[in-house]
Amino acid sequence: MVYRFGLIGYPISHSLSPWIHERFMEKTSTKGTYSLFEFTQQTPVEGILKHLKSKNVHGFNVTVPFKQQIMPFLDEIDQIANRTGAVNTVINKNGKWIGYNTDGVGYVRSLQDKFPNLFKMTPRRALILGGGGAARGIFTALDQFHFDQIDIANRTKEKAAAICRHANKDSQVLSFVEAEAKLADYDIVIQTTSVGMKPNIEQTIIANKDFPSNVIYSDIIYQPMKTKFLQQAEKSGAPVHYGHTMLLYQAQYAFEIWTRKKPDIGMMEDELEQILKGR
DSSP states (O other), rough: OOOEEEEEEESOOSSSSHHHHHHHHHHHHOOOEEEEEEETSOHHHHHHHHHHTTTOEEEEEEOTSTTTGGGSSSEEHHHHHHTTTTTOEEEEEETEEEEEOHHHHHHHHHHHHHOOOGGSSSSOEEEEEESHHHHHHHHHHHTTTSEEEEEEEEEHHHHHHHHHHHOOOOOEEEEEEHTTGGGGGGSSEEOOOSSTTTTTTTTOOOOOOOTTTTTEEOOOSSSSSOOHHHHHHTTTTOOOEHHHHHHHHHHHHHHHHHOOOOOTTHHHHHHHHHHHOOO
16 A cells, blocks of 8 residues: 655645655555645635545645644544644545544653653653643643643633643643742643744743753753753753654654554654754
């Protein structure tokens, strides 16, 4: 069987997804192609799905601006994607489009790979910085993997509170100033906003320069790979977790959904690191 995979969104010309999935196909001896299908926000979703079906696409990834837009037009939506409120992976199963969200599970898998001892701890306590779609996906996954406490800090507290209500979880909602004073109360602090992303690499969500060193600090940004937030954590002697690993593991889970094969990440982390450093 020759698979046809792809990505829809805009803009996507610099996406790393083709490289990642082509490497996965090599690793699993899977025959197929991965194409970029660029559509602007004005393109009707029904037309996009009709186009992909005419191309006999077996599965595709979804990025902005379609992660929420596509949901009403799918035949089925996985429970995690429903809870997350966004779809980033779709499979064509017997002519039906079924939507999934692999971001949260991919994030947790990358965390399990780097910090397996975190998942042996009891209780496990996490603080998420930010209240957007990424925060919602990671919150859902941490809850699925039985984190006992998951709190959120965000500029707009109501937005963060909505995530907690949606998950039916008794969580604290904090301001960023309140969060700064409570970093030591957690086992991991996860930065999910765009603050510190290129070109604004000197920005950071936490002004405090003294990070408690017994906490893992994670940032889902991968351009730059080492954000100001992670630099501050490293200077304090704390362990850090890089965003580019989430990119690989969420793609791994998508590939698994499409093919039922779980590719080994292996040296791809190092390869991706070199690609990102060259950009």
